[in-house]
Amino acid sequence: MKDLIKRLTEAFGPSGSEGPVREVIRKEVEPYVDEIRVDAMGNLICLKKGSGGGKKVILDAHMDEIGVIVTHIDDNGFLRFANIGGVSPMVALGQRVYFENGTFGVIGCEKLDDIKDLRLEKLYMDIGATSREEASKKVKVGDMAAFFQPAIDMGNRIVAKAMDDRIGCVVVIEALKRIKQSEHDIYAVFATQEEVGLRGARVAAYGINPDVGIAFDVTGTGDTPKAHTMEVSLGKGAAIKVKDSSLICHPGLRDYLVKLAEEKGIPYQMEVLQRGGTDSGAIQLTRAGVPAGVISIPSRYIHSPCEMVDLGDVEACVNLCVAACESPLDF
Amino acid sequence: MDLREFLKKASLAHGVSGFEFMDIASLAKDAMEGLVDEIHVDVLGNVIGVKHGQGPQPRPKIMLAGHMDEIGLIVTKIEEGGFLRFAPVGGVDQRVLPAHEVIVYGKRPLTAVIGVKPPHLTSPEEAKNAHKMKDLFIDTGLPEEEVRNLVRVGDVVTFKRQVSELMGDRLSGKALDDRAGVAVILACLDELRKYKVDADVYAVATSQEEVSLGGAVVSAYGIQPDIGIAIDVCHGETPGVPEWRTSSVGKGPALAQGANIHPKVFAALEKAAKETGVNVQKEIAPAATGTDAWAMQVTRAGVATGLVSIPLRYMHTSVETLSMSDIEGAGRLLARFIASCDAGFVKELKTWI
Known part of the structure; x- marks a missing residue:
């Protein structure tokens, strides 16, 4: 996984120029999905078909960087x-x-x-x-x-540019590789233009018309010297979002994810992010409304070339994502 | 229908944006029972009541949107000693927070206070400035361990405020923005019994207006109305605020005019007011109205929108003050407007002027 993080964060992809990132991801996921397409906004949409009777689920992570x-x-x-x-x-x-x-x-x-x-x-x-x-x-x-900043391996923590949101892409890719059995049609959306207004996810969700949407993105932490007040800490597990500036997460889905994390013993923390949005904000308001939530990867120094994540948190996010996809999602 | 009693109950009900299901949604749903033919709740928690019309198919579809959510607070951190740090949900004025009583919706509702440093211990320099939200905290009075047991990050908080019945027909309390709009919709549905109506009416108590207009965005998409009328509040006259920015409390609802409002809908609302003898005021909105009308207007291929506003003082505080007569008047004129909408009118609306 460290190698994938390095390759993805070092790929070039400011909003609207996500091409190189898209190619890295396409090669990586090809063996694990049934269909791949790219839409008019450049979103890479990968379908992993379910065993039937399930829901249409979007797993979203954005490819673009500032x-x-x-x-x-x-x-x-x-x-x-x-x-x-x-x-x-x-x-x-x-x-x-x-x-x-x-x-x-x-x-x-x-x-x-x-x-x-x-x-x-x-x-x-x-x-x-x-x-x-x-x-x-x-x-x-x-x-x-x-x-320009090469990724640095600090052991259990990694620092890189564009960790926002290549680490979300890594989580979704890893989940696609590890999901053993799911009744749901999983649409992995590697979205464009999140940093300029959640624009890729908006059209991808309209096109897919999903039953559930979960975005994977970074969130801030309150554990650095004189940081602003926030409960989320690096290394304390996947962050299950309650609210950020773009949405209030679907309460049923949110509590369902909490219950799953507790059942599976996956470390998690509750997250309220005061500034910043995620693709789920756009997914939620698609058509007549979509239950949407976010599993966040805690990250320090967001929007700097030194975004830091903890591999334990990344692993927790992957596990929670896999658990969600393998569950009935009947919240 | 006792509107005053409904509004008093609705003001006390809990329904911070995104958490309408905890209280206010069921209150709105119960109030709609008997006034509409069917009721459902959508993905974002909008309560949608449908009253079928008697006109020939395809009948005009009219959506009424009054948002039931309220501004509030959300817990961001539990600190040593069990003090809670918080962030706003919607446009909360941090200057009016200190010394408020609040209810923290943890595993069970907890009465708490927003504490501040006493003046004795405040330096003259500090005393010059209003308190900032980041420096304030909520005190439940419980030991830290118990707080951690009962409260988690992401739990919401409302203001604890009884409704005051002021002189005349005025009410003062929290969340009248926009439970007043929900009351107008109920008044309108009640009044509609007097009319023969062609149109299907979709009465929507919308969610999440205060954070994203999200409830209106998705409900309007689902309903696909021909006409969308938002009922919200506007600023009542207030000392220190220029007259041209306010409307008068008790002198009738305000009809908005501007880019967000279809000119023919405005004209028809004005006509309905005249016919029912309801005095109306004008609210000029050059661009965004900041209401559900703003979201409804650009739904799908476009919706002809109107906005009826109830004048209200001290918006986004827990002592929002309004006059019941404005709500009743708005209900009456809306019913008349709806009764006047036929297929011919809807056809006329397909062009802007």
């Missing part, structure tokens, strides 16, 4: 950019970024009299070019770049 998009190239070959998703200027400053064609850049900042004036508009990208002409040979306005 990044930047080039808006202007100046005479001296410096690039200006805008954010794709929630990019903090504090986090972006001093980072290395890379484009899909392999071009690297570094993020510099105009002279500031006060660090409080730090804004994304004050930042620029330097790809080592000396003129607009030279820069334009490698990068065009509208090209996207992702943050």
Whole structure:
């Protein structure tokens, strides 16, 4: 699993440019599913057919990551950019970024009299070019770049960029590999454009018209020095979401997941996330409504290139996902 | 139908967004019994009552949406000593929280208080600022172990507030936004008995308005109405707020006008008000109304929407104040409007002007 986490987090995939991630996942899941298709929004939808009589279940994880998009190239070959998703200027400053064609850049900042004036508009990208002409040979306005950071194996914890939400993808992939018997038609949706408004999942869910939707995404923790108040801690198990800014989870499904975790002895914690949304927010409001929930992977330093997860938590999420798929889901 | 008694009960009922099933949904359902032909509850917890019309098929479909959810709090952490930290569900004003009595819906309902540091122990500097939600906590009075036994992260909390019957016909209490809208729907259904009605009426006590308009999004998709009328609250006149931003409590419901409102629905509502002698006020909404009408309007291929508002003071506090006469008036004019809707009117609505 560590190898898969490394390959997936290091793949390139800002929102709208998820192609490379999609190819890694497609190869990985092909032997374990019955049908694979890609829809108009680029969602990778994989169907693992059930034994019959069950429900249509979406397991969703988003492929896209935050990044930047080039808006202007100046005479001296410096690039200006805008954010794709929630990019903090504090986090972006001093980072290395890379484009899909392999071009690297570094993020510099105009002279500031006060660090409080730090804004994304004050930042620029330097790809080592000396003129607009030279820069334009490698990068065009509208090209996207992702943050560059190789994954680091810390033993039971792993740090990487794009752990949000490749670790969710890993959980769903692992579950597809481990599910032994399910009556349900499982639609694994590897969704696009979550970071810019839950947009891939919205259309995927409309197309599939499911009976149940469960998203797998990262959630914050309250266990770091002077963190904001939150009960979730790294290493204490799968987080079963009650609420975030995008949805209030279906109470029946939520309690069903809690009961499953208790029966199977899977470590879990209850989660209320004050800021941030997940694909389930879109899935829930599909057509005439879908019971939707979220199993979250606790993560520190979300939306930085150093997102940290605990392998014990990842394992708990996989186990809970498998248990849910192998259960009747009759909440 | 005793509207006043219903509203007093509804105000006390628990129904924080997403948790309507815990109390208010069954109250709304019971109140609809006898007024509609069938009732069902959908995936998001919307209570949908259907009253069939007598017109020729296909009959016009009219959806009435009054949201039954209320703003509240949700437990985020149980701290040492058993104190509870919390976050808002919906637009809670953190400045009015200190010294509130609340009910924590754990394994059983627990009466608790939101405590604050006494003024004696507060520095003059600190005393200048309103309390921030992140610094506040809930005290159940129970030992930590017992709290951990009874309460878990994700449990919801409501304000504990009796309904006050003020002078005249005014009520003051929590969650009148938008239990008042549910009361209007009941008043309208009751009044409809006097009319011969062509249209099928879908009376919906919607869920989750305060967090996402989610209840209206999915119920409108399921119902697929020709006309959708939201009944919600608007700001009553308040000292310190300019007159043009408010309506007068007790001077009749307000009819909204703006991009969210189909001009022909507005005109028909205005006409119904005139015919029933109900005084109405105008509420101007240039863009988003922030109500279920906003969600209904863009459902499927589009729904002709209207918005009837009950003027209410001190919105999103536990002393929301309104006049019963505005609710009764809204019920009467809506019934008249519904009775006037036939296939010809629905056809006219297929264009904006």
